[in-house]
Amino acid sequence: MTNEKGRTMQNEEPERLWGVADVSAFLGVPVSTLYQWRYQGIGPAGRRVGRHVRYDPRDVRRWFAELDDAA
Numbered sequence: 235m236t237n238e239k240g241r242t243m244q245n246e247e248p249e250r251l252w253g254v255a256d257v258s259a260f261l262g263v264p265v266s267t268l269y270q271w272r273y274q275g276i277g278p279a280g281r282r283v284g285r286h287v288r289y290d291p292r293d294v295r296r297w298f299a300e301l302d303d304a305a
Contacts, residue, residue: 251288254280260294 257278258265271277272287278297280287 249291251283252291252294253289254287256291257289257294261298 252260254265254268257280258268261268268277268280272280278289278294280289282288
């Protein structure tokens, strides 16, 4: 499929949401730390999906990048 300028458009599917274990592995922190951060209102934004907490990988990466800016 191409757009009006003749460029090829790719169907971009949203990235799979990450679970607590995924974020823990990405950041290199224990799962318990993520739960503490969530309770304290700090750390990357997570959303409840049923009984689970899920994270948008883009939000986690953005939050992590902002840590550099704050330091």
